[in-house]
Amino acid sequence: MKHTKMYMGLLLTAALVVQAVMPGIQADAKKASKPALSKKIVKVNEGEKKKVTVKNVKGYKITVKSKNKKTATVSKKGKTAFVVKGVKAGKTKVICTLKKKNKKKITLKCTVNVNKKDEAVVPQGTSNNTGGTGNGQTPTAAPEPTVGPFPKTDTFSDVPYGFADASENVEKGKIEEFTYTSKTTNKAHKVLVQLPAKYSQDKQYPVLYLFHGENDTESIWKDMAADQIIDNAIAFKAAEEMIVVMPNINGDKDEDIIKDFAGDLKPEVESKYSVSKERYNIAVAGYGLGGRVALNIGLSLQDQVAYTGAFAPVEGLLSNADFRINENYKDRTFIMIQKGKSDDVAGEAPDSYNKALKDNGSECLYLEMDGTHDNELFKAGLYNFARRIFKRGTQDESIVNGFVTVVPGEASRPASQRGTIEVLEYDTETYDPDNSVSIHKWANVYLPYNYDPAKKYNILYLMHGGGENADTWIKGDNIYGDYTHNQNMINLLFEEGYCEPCIIVNPTFYRPEGAPEPSNAIDLTVLFQYELRNDLIPAVEAKYSTYAGGDVSIESLKASRMHRGFAGLSMGSNTTYQSAFFGNYDLFAWFAPYSGYFETENGNDVDADRLNQIIEEGEANGMPLGYLYCGNGSEDLALAGQLDLMQKALVRSNVLVPGRNYDFVMIPGGIHDMNQWHIHLYNTLKIFFTKE
Numbered sequence: 001m002k003h004t005k006m007y008m009g010l011l012l013t014a015a016l017v018v019q020a021v022m023p024g025i026q027a028d029a030k031k032a033s034k035p036a037l038s039k040k041i042v043k044v045n046e047g048e049k050k051k052v053t054v055k056n057v058k059g060y061k062i063t064v065k066s067k068n069k070k071t072a073t074v075s076k077k078g079k080t081a082f083v084v085k086g087v088k089a090g091k092t093k094v095i096c097t098l099k100k101k102n103k104k105k106i107t108l109k110c111t112v113n114v115n116k117k118d119e120a121v122v123p124q125g126t127s128n129n130t131g132g133t134g135n136g137q138t139p140t141a142a143p144e145p146t147v148g149p150f151p152k153t154d155t156f157s158d159v160p161y162g163f164a165d166a167s168e169n170v171e172k173g174k175i176e177e178f179t180y181t182s183k184t185t186n187k188a189h190k191v192l193v194q195l196p197a198k199y200s201q202d203k204q205y206p207v208l209y210l211f212h213g214e215n216d217t218e219s220i221w222k223d224m225a226a227d228q229i230i231d232n233a234i235a236f237k238a239a240e241e242m243i244v245v246m247p248n249i250n251g252d253k254d255e256d257i258i259k260d261f262a263g264d265l266k267p268e269v270e271s272k273y274s275v276s277k278e279r280y281n282i283a284v285a286g287y288g289l290g291g292r293v294a295l296n297i298g299l300s301l302q303d304q305v306a307y308t309g310a311f312a313p314v315e316g317l318l319s320n321a322d323f324r325i326n327e328n329y330k331d332r333t334f335i336m337i338q339k340g341k342s343d344d345v346a347g348e349a350p351d352s353y354n355k356a357l358k359d360n361g362s363e364c365l366y367l368e369m370d371g372t373h374d375n376e377l378f379k380a381g382l383y384n385f386a387r388r389i390f391k392r393g394t395q396d397e398s399i400v401n402g403f404v405t406v407v408p409g410e411a412s413r414p415a416s417q418r419g420t421i422e423v424l425e426y427d428t429e430t431y432d433p434d435n436s437v438s439i440h441k442w443a444n445v446y447l448p449y450n451y452d453p454a455k456k457y458n459i460l461y462l463m464h465g466g467g468e469n470a471d472t473w474i475k476g477d478n479i480y481g482d483y484t485h486n487q488n489m490i491n492l493l494f495e496e497g498y499c500e501p502c503i504i505v506n507p508t509f510y511r512p513e514g515a516p517e518p519s520n521a522i523d524l525t526v527l528f529q530y531e532l533r534n535d536l537i538p539a540v541e542a543k544y545s546t547y548a549g550g551d552v553s554i555e556s557l558k559a560s561r562m563h564r565g566f567a568g569l570s571m572g573s574n575t576t577y578q579s580a581f582f583g584n585y586d587l588f589a590w591f592a593p594y595s596g597y598f599e600t601e602n603g604n605d606v607d608a609d610r611l612n613q614i615i616e617e618g619e620a621n622g623m624p625l626g627y628l629y630c631g632n633g634s635e636d637l638a639l640a641g642q643l644d645l646m647q648k649a650l651v652r653s654n655v656l657v658p659g660r661n662y663d664f665v666m667i668p669g670g671i672h673d674m675n676q677w678h679i680h681l682y683n684t685l686k687i688f689f690t691k692e
Helices: 226-235 254-272 289-300 327-332 349-359 375-386 486-495 523-543 554-559 571-584 604-620 639-652 674-687
Strands: 041-045 049-055 061-066 072-076 081-086 090-099 106-115 175-181 188-194 207-211 243-247 282-287 307-311 334-340 365-369 420-429 438-447 458-463 502-506 564-569 590-594 627-633 662-667
Touching (some): 061 072, 081 090, 226 375, 282 289, 282 375, 349 365, 365 375, 420 523, 438 523, 458 523, 458 571, 458 674, 486 674, 502 523, 571 590, 571 604, 627 674
Parallel strands (some): 307 334, 458 502, 458 564, 564 590, 627 662
Antiparallel strands (some): 420 438
């Protein structure tokens, strides 16, 4: 047996590593005969149409409706299809309902992404007469990618844990220095330039110009770890690769800086580095006086700049009447203004700028955050701006994930609709190598209020931590009852429709008294994979109504994996990695390890590569990752090992995308306790089972 080694203060060591072989998914003939949509995701431009076929619907009557007709409309086409028409850029769902005499009603859903239809651009040097293409049409260039669409309900966060610190998992970009003489100011200006870690002259990069505040110089950005924030944001896929230019504007007038930017600085940068000259790849930002400068440049030179970030900007220059985005750039421009709630230097200037834009019919992302006029506020502004820029033509899901670090107060009021908890007993074995012994075990099964055996439910297997048992997560004990408040929160989330009701199973990796024990307790979190696959899941899903439909053959369980998730805390987190992810990825699509990964003898580098390989092979074999939600706390004793593993996995992965199928959610000040895990469970319930 291979054993784990001690890692960063964790008391539990050693783990048996059993190589998981991920079987390829097999087609389920029974499933194939069921009604299904030809497309789960429909991508359509404004004003265009897409046809969707409904398969295996002989004898069924079809009705369809759009959840948001302002985004997309839908109409039936014959008896086995419908047509989706894009109305306005955005996202909605189409509900297809199937009815058949003496049969249960079936509901099918597809997501509709409506993209903005850009006007064709006639390239320079091309006449507007026929010819050139051989078909009587005027040749056109590819339209300029749009800047956006941007999320309508946007959120902010402080700089994530570790984003302002150097990481051994992140390759640093090179910082260079040059000096140019400005024709506008007639003096030499020093400039710092940060290049991406893998900078190449063969690629054109978007460029962010960063302006410092009053009485500071270009070096202040390095002092506040802006380079680390950018490097980490790029490496951890929170931001696009970019070149960052930090000029010295000390003592210059705003109007001179604007002229210098267009006539001297920008051309100088474009002559020295491989940067894109297109406006949709150019951003300006700054704090204090530099924030005001960025606003002046962004609004004065809209033909050259698409993204503007003003962090705690002070008053100055442009009049309220000039605070507007020109009509032809409205859908292709992004402005973010940040205000510190306790900032007595910028005062009400950020709010005034935001109000002037709104009064003039222009959109702005206005982030009001805790903080004063200091580096911590500016760093948060830079992080929030950097992860929103250069997201052309798509709504990048890494911007808004809806995760919380404090459970909302309304989620703690008493629920009126309470689920029930049943005890399920089942036979299994220890699965010790060369010495497996039969044992009898039990698990708690939480059934949502008004559980209906005729309805199919998603199912979450939720594991406890070391020294605890199956009662820990939801049932509580005989003295304090629901002391975790998890049961009430779950009931309320289901009652209020925050998420779809699901079945929750609380098992244990521990063995009954008298059964043989492994040499190390951590081995239990690895060996549990066989009990989970061969005994627990079949016992649960043969009795309760899940998407397996009572058929607990491996083929059926594989076919229903998108409706099955696994989560756990501490040793349960290690169980999530080892027994659910590594051991049974073909049966689960949703994973939520909280507070812990026990490094194996192989080391985190090997384990990270193995994690990525499983996801990539799963994608290739029709088994996509639903979500990998990693939760921890900034003061948790189990943070270091899990964070190192996931950083290594993320920087090397081609398929993990924060906000789309992965996140590492850090609770500020969170320690190794239920206060933190309660929050992670809240987030998990809201994101699990949200994809078909």
